[in-house]
Amino acid sequence: MTSKPLSSHAGTTTTAGRRRRVPMAALVCAVLGVVVPSATVPAVAAPAARPAAAADTTGDRLPGLDPQALQHALSSAPDRVTGVLARVSGPAGHWTGTYGTADIETGAPVPVDGRFRLGSVTKIFIATVLLQLAAEDRVDLDQPVQRYLPDVLPGNYPPIPVRTLLNFTSGLPELTPDDLPTTPEGIVEHRFDNHPFSELVAKAVQHERPFTEPGRTQVYGATGYYVAAMLVENLTGHTYQQEITTRILQPLHLRDTTAPRTGTTIPGPHSHGYIAVPRPDGGPRLVDITEQNPGAGGMISTTADLDRFLTALFRGRLLPPAEQAELFDVPDVPYLGGTADDPGQGRAYYAAGLMRVTLPNSVTVWGKTGTTFGYTDGMFATRDLRRRLVYSFNPTTGGGNDLTLVTRILSAAFAP
Known part of the structure; x- marks a missing residue:
């Protein structure tokens, strides 16, 4: 074309x-x-x-x-x-x-x-669901992520409070251009590849953390929300897409909004x-x-x-x-x-x-x-x-x- x-x-x-x-x-x-x-x-x-x-x-x-x-x-x-x-x-x-x-x-x-x-506007939907779970006493925002997801982050990490995932102060490292294709040719070739959150987080935590003390510095990133979505799934037993659908999309009658898990079309x-x-x-x-x-x-x-x-x-x-x-x-x-x-x-x-x-x-x-x-x-x-x-x-x-x-x-x- x-x-x-x-x-x-x-x-x-x-x-x-x-x-x-x-x-x-x-x-x-x-x-x-x-x-x-x-x-x-x-x-x-x-x-x-x-x-x-x-x-x-x-x-x-x-x-x-x-x-x-x-x-x-x-x-x-x-x-x-x-x-x-x-x-x-x-x-x-x-x-x-x-x-x-x-x-x-x-x-x-x-x-x-x-x-x-x-894209990343999805983050505010994930944040809303996790805050709803906090309101239901199913997660404590002040408790470390490791309490709920014990095998996701490296053992030498300090406690990462759940709240820091949402406000970008967790200090979790980000993916680099070496982790996923970033060239136009690579994007086209690999646009149907599937990358579960667990894979993305595992790749990200191989890199150096941007700062060492959670909650003391802010920097925008995606890894914290990958972990937040995993936390939603672990707490509910459902995919984060299902939780967004039942907790937000259906009650608000957002009939033209979807959270597909595998569908590739719009x-x-x-x-x-x-x-x-x-x-x-x-x-x-x-x-x-x-x-x-x-x-x-x-x-x-x-x-x-x-x-x-x-x-x-x-x-x-x-x-x-x-x-x-x-x-x-x-x-x-x-x-x-x-x-x-x-x-x-x-x-x-x-x-x-x-x-x-x-x-x-x-x-x-x-x-x-x-x-x-x-x-x-x-x-x-x-x-x-x-x-x-x-x-x-x-x-x-x-x-x-x-x-x-x-x-x-x-x-x-x-x-x-």
Whole structure:
């Protein structure tokens, strides 16, 4: 399959209480910078120049919805994405928009109700289930993982409290490019391979730990959530996908969201995912990788379902008060490799799965980003749910957050 120019199918619907238009030059100036300490760090917007505490209400700081800024953000990366989809909801305005194509062969437009792979957004579903188990006294967040999974971590490890798995302070090492294929050719060849959590954790713990004392430093990673999913399965006797389905998807009637264990396809309307593979002559060709082993982070959803999930989560429909507080309890510890330019200004900015970002206009949002081959997505909301954003796009770079595009979308929604 060869790369071809994309037809720019753009669709927009908007309702907002108050609207203002921002000149294009001002919009460009409003785009926020980002820092990439490593390939595993999620896309985030840079914070305000001064430290800002999380706000429960946005008050008058939340600007009017700007459809022009939003549509411009969606269409700002035609050279590295094939399709983009976004939804803004809440009392402060509604907007949906698309850009690009769902299929480069047919030129079909991106479906507004399209499904997409969640990648690491799956983490907040796992965190919610584990917090529910804590509320049921089936796991103690202060007890070490080794108490529940005695044969998973090396014997020379210190006690790793369960809570540290959720807030990224466990100090567990991460997989490296030597552990799994990372080149475009390798990704295409091995996209149907199955890697159980036990295998991924066993590979990861062969590497040096990033820090030695759990709970004293934060750094984003995946290994802690592999162990958290294993813990869910050990405590319940069911797969983590089954627990997510019965505890979250069914009660909230998220009918377009699935947590497949082995299925390789995406049901219902969806945009295709692609990866650019170098040709012998040096030029790229786009290979369709829509079908792949779901593996870790293999959930599939829509913008509408994620909006419903985020709303229910923030309103406390899924967790009692004590466990609900864990979602927004950012530990007061350094962020490994953090600088004054990142969301925590050198300090932690993750709670139990959710990340906290304060924008230059002092609006604080909470959410999660995710990515897998051919799909990048995210969901963010103000704590009071006055404005919520869910987006998905199809990068051709083989996975990994497109930091610039994510920042533009986030900025356009909350700080145009």
